[in-house]
Amino acid sequence: MIVRNEEAVLGRCLDSVADLVDEIILVDTGSTDNxxxxxxxxxxxxxxxxxxxxxxxARNYAVSQAVGDYWLWLDADDVIEGENHEKLRKILEAPEADMVFLPYWLSFDAAGTPQMISRRERIFRRSRGYRFTGAVHEAVVPSGSIRYGDAAVSHRKLHAGDPDRNLHIYQKLLLSGKRFSPREQYYYARELCDHGAYRAALPVLEQFLQEGRGWTPDNIGACLLAGRCYARLEQPDEAMQSLFRSFCYGIPQPEICCEIGGLFLERQQYPQAAFWYHLAIETGHQPHEGFWRQECCDYLPAIQLCVCYDRMGDISTAAAYNALAGSFRRGDAAVAYNRQYFAEKAARRK
Incomplete structure (x- = not known):
């Protein structure tokens, strides 16, 4: 682990994993707390x-201190919760691979259901000499025998970190003359988007895609980011083109489908919007790589299909999709509002 001023969350993390590991290596990069x-x-x-x-x-320095056959990395605000504790125990007892990927739950809805999800490389055979690359959004390049485990790591951040740190590091690297790797290009563009620098992000995304060296999920993510940038700049046609470009890299992803559906909804083209929201639900059951938002697989397309069918005058279908949305998100205010809306509409028809 690498840490700095993590006294508020470190104990929670270590409580969840201490009985699963033979040693805990902590590299402190300048803490001033406990x-x-x-x-x-x-x-x-x-x-x-x-x-x-x-x-x-910093991470590679921590890795260099390990002495066991395998090593596992976590951040201080990560935690192994519930049944995932026993699942991780079983994996660590017999990793049976050089590298093990685990689900990473990055955010949760009010009911505690994971919403932003990815898979990260977590467990490594030490003799393979794996090391992290990248000053920011660091990762280990996959190689050797790989296993995909089912023990999820939950990211439970208590306080927001420095929102400008990563962008400043990237800008410092650029000023030093560093040539970015494809991953660095992609994540630099993400940082620009997060800071509202949409015009600056677009050429970075275009260069990333033109060079053709990126990981497939990042290529799809770059198209999604470009679409959002164009939408924020009120260029809907360019946004649509960017989203459709993602199909050059793989089958339609739920988040892409929801973005396209949203653009058609804004144009009041409800049948077209409904088509894409249906497709989001259909593709939501397929395995995903990279980051994905669970709500784009279920709740969001369902609640938007409710809107589409209501606008098309099909009240019974609209109400059915509202009920479906409610099954994904219990106690949701929008679902309750729509339920009342449909009840009042039905009463007026009597």
Missing amino acids: TKAVAAEYAAKIYDFPWCDDFSA
Whole structure:
């Protein structure tokens, strides 16, 4: 683990994993709180590493201290919850691969259902010499035998971090003359989008796609990001073209389908919008790579289909999709409002 000022969450993380591992290695990059004291309670091996605006450098230093046959990495605000604890125990007892990917639950709805989900490389055979690359959004390049496990890691952040840190690191690297890898290009563009710099993000995304060296899910994500940038810049035709471009890289993804449906909905082209929302639900059951938003597989297309069919005058179908949306998100205010709306509409027809 690499940490800095994580006393509020570190104990929670270590509680969830301490009985599953043989050693805990903690690399501190400059804490001024009681992070080290918390780590000491778990007999962690604590090392100092001066922060140098490079997450891979810090993580690789931590990896270099490991002595077991396998190593696992976590962030301080990660936690292994519920049945995933036992699932992880079984995987760690017999990894049976050089590298193990695990689900990563990044955000949750009010009911605690995971919403933003990805898979991350988590467990590694030490003898393979794996190392992280990338100063920001660091990752280990997949190689060797790979296993996909089912023990999810939950990201339970308590407080927002520095929203500008990653963008500043990327900008510093650019000023130093660094040539970005495809992954760095993609994540730099994401940071620009997150900061509302849509015009600046678009050429970065275009260069990323033109060079053709990106991972397929990142190519699809770049098309999605470009579509959103154009939509924010009130260029809906360009947004649509960018979203359709994603089909060059794979089958329609639920989030892409919902974005296209939204553009048609804005144009009041309800049959076309409904087509794409239906497709989002259909494709939502297929395996995904990269990041995906669970609500784009179920709740969002269902509630938008409710709107589409209502606008097309098919009240019974609209009400059915509202009920479907409610099955995905219990107690949802929009579903309750629509239910009342349909009841009042039915009463007026009597």
